[in-house]
Amino acid sequence: MDLFNAIAQTLDSTIRLSVPLLLACLAGLYSERAGIFDIGLEGKMLVGAFAGAAAASVFHSAYLGLGMAILISVAFALIHGFASITHRGNQIVSGVAINFIAAGSTIILGQAWFQQGGRTPALAPAERFEAIIWPGADAVRGVPILGPIYSELISGHSVLVYLAFLMVPFTWWVLFRTRFGLRLRAVGENPAAVDTAGISVAWLRYRALICTGVLTGVAGAYLSMVQNGGFVKDMTAGKGYIALAALIFAKWKPVNAMFACLLFGFLDALAIRLQGTPLPLIGRVPVQFMQALPYVLTVILLAGFIGKAIPPRAGGVPYVKER
Amino acid sequence: MSTPYAKLPGWADYGLIPVINLFVAFVVAGFVVMLVGENPLRAAAILVEGAFGRGQGIAFTLYYATTFIFSGLSVAVAVHCGLFNIGGEGQGYIAGLGIGVVCLAFDSVLPWWLTFPLAIIAAAAMGALWALIPAYLQAKRGSHIVITTIMFNFIAASVMVYMLVDVLKPAGSMAPQTRNFLEGGQLPKLNWIIELFGAKIRSAPLNVTFLLALVMAFLVWLLIWRTKLGYEMRTYGHSPKAARYAGISETRIIIIAMLISGALAGMMALNPVMGDQHNVALDFVSGAGFVGIAVALMGRSHPVGIVLAAILFGMLYQGGAELAFEMPAISRDMIVIIQGLVILFAGALEHMFRPHIQALFASISPRTVGIEAVKGKGA
Numbered sequence: 034m035d036l037f038n039a040i041a042q043t044l045d046s047t048i049r050l051s052v053p054l055l056l057a058c059l060a061g062l063y064s065e066r067a068g069i070f071d072i073g074l075e076g077k078m079l080v081g082a083f084a085g086a087a088a089a090s091v092f093h094s095a096y097l098g099l100g101m102a103i104l105i106s107v108a109f110a111l112i113h114g115f116a117s118i119t120h121r122g123n124q125i126v127s128g129v130a131i132n133f134i135a136a137g138s139t140i141i142l143g144q145a146w147f148q149q150g151g152r153t154p155a156l157a158p159a160e161r162f163e164a165i166i167w168p169g170a171d172a173v174r175g176v177p178i179l180g181p182i183y184s185e186l187i188s189g190h191s192v193l194v195y196l197a198f199l200m201v202p203f204t205w206w207v208l209f210r211t212r213f214g215l216r217l218r219a220v221g222e223n224p225a226a227v228d229t230a231g232i233s234v235a236w237l238r239y240r241a242l243i244c245t246g247v248l249t250g251v252a253g254a255y256l257s258m259v260q261n262g263g264f265v266k267d268m269t270a271g272k273g274y275i276a277l278a279a280l281i282f283a284k285w286k287p288v289n290a291m292f293a294c295l296l297f298g299f300l301d302a303l304a305i306r307l308q309g310t311p312l313p314l315i316g317r318v319p320v321q322f323m324q325a326l327p328y329v330l331t332v333i334l335l336a337g338f339i340g341k342a343i344p345p346r347a348g349g350v351p352y353v354k355e356r
Numbered sequence: 357m358s359t360p361y362a363k364l365p366g367w368a369d370y371g372l373i374p375v376i377n378l379f380v381a382f383v384v385a386g387f388v389v390m391l392v393g394e395n396p397l398r399a400a401a402i403l404v405e406g407a408f409g410r411g412q413g414i415a416f417t418l419y420y421a422t423t424f425i426f427s428g429l430s431v432a433v434a435v436h437c438g439l440f441n442i443g444g445e446g447q448g449y450i451a452g453l454g455i456g457v458v459c460l461a462f463d464s465v466l467p468w469w470l471t472f473p474l475a476i477i478a479a480a481a482m483g484a485l486w487a488l489i490p491a492y493l494q495a496k497r498g499s500h501i502v503i504t505t506i507m508f509n510f511i512a513a514s515v516m517v518y519m520l521v522d523v524l525k526p527a528g529s530m531a532p533q534t535r536n537f538l539e540g541g542q543l544p545k546l547n548w549i550i551e552l553f554g555a556k557i558r559s560a561p562l563n564v565t566f567l568l569a570l571v572m573a574f575l576v577w578l579l580i581w582r583t584k585l586g587y588e589m590r591t592y593g594h595s596p597k598a599a600r601y602a603g604i605s606e607t608r609i610i611i612i613a614m615l616i617s618g619a620l621a622g623m624m625a626l627n628p629v630m631g632d633q634h635n636v637a638l639d640f641v642s643g644a645g646f647v648g649i650a651v652a653l654m655g656r657s658h659p660v661g662i663v664l665a666a667i668l669f670g671m672l673y674q675g676g677a678e679l680a681f682e683m684p685a686i687s688r689d690m691i692v693i694i695q696g697l698v699i700l701f702a703g704a705l706e707h708m709f710r711p712h713i714q715a716l717f718a719s720i721s722p723r724t725v726g727i728e729a730v731k732g733k734g735a
Contacts, residue, residue, distance in 0.1 A: 070502075072502070072506075112700075115705075116700065116704035116705050117704065120704075120705050120707050120708050121707060122703065122704035122705055122706060122707060123440075123703060123704055124704075125440055125442070125502050126440075126649070126653070126699060126703035126704045127700065127703070127704030127705075129442065129646070129649060129699055129703075130696045130697070130699035130700035130703065130704055131696070131700075132696070133646070133692050133693070133695050133696025133699060134693055134696035134697060134700065135696075136689070136692050136696075137689045137690065137691070137692030137693030137694075137695070137696060138388060138693050140687065140689040140692075141388065141392060141685075141686065141687065141689055141690055141693065142388075142391065142392070144685065144687060145391070145392040145393065145685045151687075151689075271510060274506055274507075274510065277503070277506075278503075278507065281503065319518050319522065321514040321515070321517050321518040322514070322518070324514050325510065325511045325514035325515070328507040328508075328510045328511050328514075329507075329511060331503070331507055332489075332493070332499075332504055332507050332508070332511075335493065335497075335499035335500070335503060335504060336493050336497045336499055337497050337498075337499070344500070
């Protein structure tokens with residue numbers, strides 16, 4: 034029973050840890066499917082986290098915080114669009130720039146506005162997204178097997194967690210069942226064809242980047258307003274890059290993205306759980322090994338040893354109307 | 357990179373445009389300073405005064421610049437071959453391991469001038485090794501070098517934490533770092549050069565690695581513009597198709613360029629490890645590898661430009677430290693914003709001002725601009 038509880042708890046923290054990855058990964062999916070590489074997921078998440086926590090603590094409202102997180106994150110996405118779509122700059126360089134601007138400005142503004150060493154004030158319960166307890170969750174907790182699954186895994190998360198998982202089928206539906214999705218995928222594969230059909234490549238790509246900004250904003254808000262009661266400097270800590278890795282791992286498909294993020298979240302949860310405890314047969318596994326595993330797996334996948342990851346064909350190439 | 361633009365006179369291309377980009381970056385940074393509630397002009401004055409006002413400041417500025425010259429050259433070599441090596445951070449970090457092993461083994465038996473060459477070789481070899489796998493994967497399996505080098509940055513960070521905490525940390529010590537190097541692992545300072553000019557220096561970490569950096573800048577210039585290999589790299593960077601047609605082996609040129617790039621990134625570790633801290637500590641690179649991207653973009657991937665841009669960033673780092681004392685609202689992270697803005701304006705938005713400047717030149721004297729889009733710029 035102890036073992037079962039341990040497993041349930043690990044899976045529960047897997048869900049909590051995969052949510053920001055999943056949101057950022059789906060965010061990257063929109064922009065990369067539209068042919069815009071986005072290394073700036075990390076930075077957009079960071080400004081989202083900061084704006085969310087800052088607005089929530091000033092206006093005492095979680096929803097205003099979320100709105101501000103989305104707004105600022107979209108603004109950064111539009112800067113990326115301005116550089117890489119309008120001015121046809123190098124998309125990777127632009128993404129790198131956004132990450133630095135985000136990392137620096139969140140610390141400077143945080144320190145100037147709140148004077149707590151780059152943190153925002155700790156959020157009160159009303160300023161955060163609280164866990165939603167599903168009906169009967171406490172009653173069935175004692176039931177073996179199914180009880181913990183219902184009360185730990187399904188119930189007791191914040192609204193953003195459910196939103197993140199609902200975004201998976203929604204993204205699938207948008208990409209594969211709507212006209213916008215068809216065009217978005219087309220512009221990532223062959224923008225000239227989209228242009229010939231009389232659709233503006235630039236506007237389509239901007240719209241894809243706005244979707245990206247919205248989702249990274251939610252991801253950031255989750256970090257600072259759900260997982261942690263306030264903003265801490267550099268709190269994304271490479272999650273944007275893991276999300277990028279997960280996106281490649283998922284071969285740019287929404288449902289795969291969910292499984293990739295759950296896998297990477299599980300590795301993270303396992304690393305925390307197993308810290309210092311020896312495993313049977315293998316002995317003590319260094320935590321660092323578990324932390325490096327998502328990156329190693331991604332490199333192996335990219336090398337084409339586990340299936341082949343083929344990115345959208347026009348990815349990273351600015352569109353020029355006439356050559 | 358994307359669209360061919362008409363040719364500008366050299367001084368405008370290499371002088372005017374970077375200066376305009378830098379100016380805009382500073383104006384935007386000035387707005388951030390105002391947002392924080394300080395006077396941007398006073399901040400700039402303190403920054404420059406802190407960096408160049410006294411001998412002490414100059415020595416620190418050049419110390420920081422040393423690291424940035426290496427990381428800038430590393431990015432530039434790859435850029436000339438059309439590759440974006442974003443992994444300088446990890447390559448430099450892992451190179452610390454090589455330097456550490458050499459110094460820990462020889463610091464008690466050899467003088468510094470024998471340890472130094474061995475450490476250079478170790479640093480370059482480790483940096484190159486860390487770039488080799490992404491290079492091979494790009495050349496042979498077509499995996500995107502940007503993604504793999506990012507992944508290798510994180511893998512390097514994990515490896516180094518493991519090595520420092522579980523392997524290299526002396527028994528009984530709490531701090532995750534190696535023991536301090538003895539005399540044989542410490543590089544002599546260069547502060548006397550600045551003192552020749554009458555300035556006083558209490559203690560500053562400027563050391564012989566600075567001279568090595570200048571030598572490497574010259575060697576990179578030689579490599580890129582005066583050797584067959586450099587010509588092949590530039591050809592591949594300009595047009596992979598043309599290079600293939602000319603019989604240049606794609607695999608060979610990508611791997612060689614990345615090995616050189618990685619080796620240069622690796623040498624960056626010599627400066628803090630042997631020149632200043634005299635041990636290998638956690639996170640000793642602290643973002644210098646990424647600064648290289650801004651430095652290379654600012655210096656237009658030319659060694660002279662890179663040295664100048666590195667000194668500029670050295671100034672920002674040193675002056676930024678002074679600024680944090682004078683204006684508590686502004687911490688050193690201001691530099692990270694400026695760095696990001698420079699990358700944005702000099703890199704991603706490099707085409708924003710160019711058409712306007714070309715139009716301006718064309719209206720003044722059409723002959724300087726040439727007639728129609730001339731593709732590429734040669735040198």
